[in-house]
Amino acid sequence: MNGMNGLRRYQWLMGILLVALFLTGCETGHDFVKKTEFKDADKIVVIFAGPVDNAWATDVSNFSVYEEPDPDIRLNIKEAALGPDKTTLTLNFEAPLNQGEAHILSTTNIVSEGQDLGAATLTVKKLYFGILMTIFLGAALIQNFVFTKYLGLCVFFGTSQKRSTAIGMGIVFTTVMVFAGMMAWALYQFVLKPYQLTYLNIVVFIGLVSLSVQGVDTILRKVNPALFKAFGVYLVLVIANCIAIAVPLMLADNEYNAWESLMLALGAGLGFMLALFLMACVRERLELAKIPPSFRGLPIAFVTAGLFALAFLGFSGLSIY
Amino acid sequence: MDPVLIKIALGGVATLACIGLFFGIGLAMAAHKFHVEPDPKVEEVLHTLAGAQ
Numbered sequence: 001m002n003g004m005n006g007l008r009r010y011q012w013l014m015g016i017l018l019v020a021l022f023l024t025g026c027e028t029g030h031d032f033v034k035k036t037e038f039k040d041a042d043k044i045v046v047i048f049a050g051p052v053d054n055a056w057a058t059d060v061s062n063f064s065v066y067e068e069p070d071p072d073i074r075l076n077i078k079e080a081a082l083g084p085d086k087t088t089l090t091l092n093f094e095a096p097l098n099q100g101e102a103h104i105l106s107t108t109n110i111v112s113e114g115q116d117l118g119a120a121t122l123t124v125k126k127l128y129f130g131i132l133m134t135i136f137l138g139a140a141l142i143q144n145f146v147f148t149k150y151l152g153l154c155v156f157f158g159t160s161q162k163r164s165t166a167i168g169m170g171i172v173f174t175t176v177m178v179f180a181g182m183m184a185w186a187l188y189q190f191v192l193k194p195y196q197l198t199y200l201n202i203v204v205f206i207g208l209v210s211l212s213v214q215g216v217d218t219i220l221r222k223v224n225p226a227l228f229k230a231f232g233v234y235l236v237l238v239i240a241n242c243i244a245i246a247v248p249l250m251l252a253d254n255e256y257n258a259w260e261s262l263m264l265a266l267g268a269g270l271g272f273m274l275a276l277f278l279m280a281c282v283r284e285r286l287e288l289a290k291i292p293p294s295f296r297g298l299p300i301a302f303v304t305a306g307l308f309a310l311a312f313l314g315f316s317g318l319s320i321y
Numbered sequence: 322m323d324p325v326l327i328k329i330a331l332g333g334v335a336t337l338a339c340i341g342l343f344f345g346i347g348l349a350m351a352a353h354k355f356h357v358e359p360d361p362k363v364e365e366v367l368h369t370l371a372g373a374q
Contacts, residue, residue: 197333211344215351222355
């Protein structure tokens with residue numbers, strides 16, 4: 001019995017070790033290379049497990065790099081520099097790298113302390129999490145649907161008079177957007193694209209949005225009547241929102257996968273909520289302000305929205321990863 | 322006309338009909354499962370009120 005238990009524990013450990021080995025092994029593609037990553041705009045850093053030969057590492061002709069989709073186009077390396085610990089190799093390129101794509105770095109036989117460790121083909125790519133965050137931030141702030149794409153304006157001006165209304169509308173919209181976005185992704189990838197029906201995109205996506213609104217309406221009415229009473233009015237308005245059709249079309253155009261689609265939908269929803277909330281805060285104060293009669297109501301709201309749009313231009317250079 | 326195009330068009334009609342049927346039945350089932358009995362008092366009160374808004 002004891003032996004069995006011991007064996008089980010051992011198996012557990014082996015499993016974890018195997019998974020860890022698999023994960024680390026997958027990352028780069030050569031046993032002697034610990035890590036590869038992008039640095040700045042035009043550098044790739046390779047970290048080796050041990051010291052490598054200086055003469056080998058600083059010879060640019062030992063390395064060749066290309067973007068994964070275009071193996072024909074070799075990127076020009078300006079210089080290769082080895083760090084003082086002899087394990088960190090920095091490759092400087094002549095032009096900035098397109099870091100959204102994975103890069104393939106192939107080397108000649110790695111020379112380490114006189115030993116020949118064989119050639120390596122390494123993959124350099126951004127963390128997938130970083131790409132997801134870029135999509136999310138792009139949809140929420142940098143390319144905010146309301147302030148930079150001018151979509152969903154009717155609902156935006158209709159429901160941004162009070163803060164409570166704005167938050168309610170934002171939450172309902174985000175929920176529906178996530179449902180509709182995921183369904184649109186599945187339908188596009190598994191039905192429309194394989195059967196060459198992409199010319200029906202708009203029809204199908206509009207149907208999907210109304211479907212998810214109806215579904216959320218039906219379920220919420222029964223499951224949480226209090227929430228339905230608070231948010232039910234905004235549900236119908238979601239159908240009238242053009243962001244709800246823009247998101248599925250964008251994720252179909254860009255061929256996003258499930259996670260990227262989710263991030264786009266979530267970013268669009270939260271970005272819309274942020275826009276509504278900011279606008280509602282200002283409009284609550286505008287109620288008390290002295291505004292020339294001809295500007296009262298919607299005109300001053302449009303002016304405010306324009307100022308917000310200018311302010312959101314400040315996000316245009318934002319990138320975290 | 323090119324038979325391939327006709328095939329794609331007819332296929333589109335058929336697929337869309339199938340999708341519509343599938344989701345329609347799904348919604349109908351959801352509506353059945355999550356059915357809420359409307360309160361007759363609400364209706365009565367609303368009827369009695371002036372109802373200008």
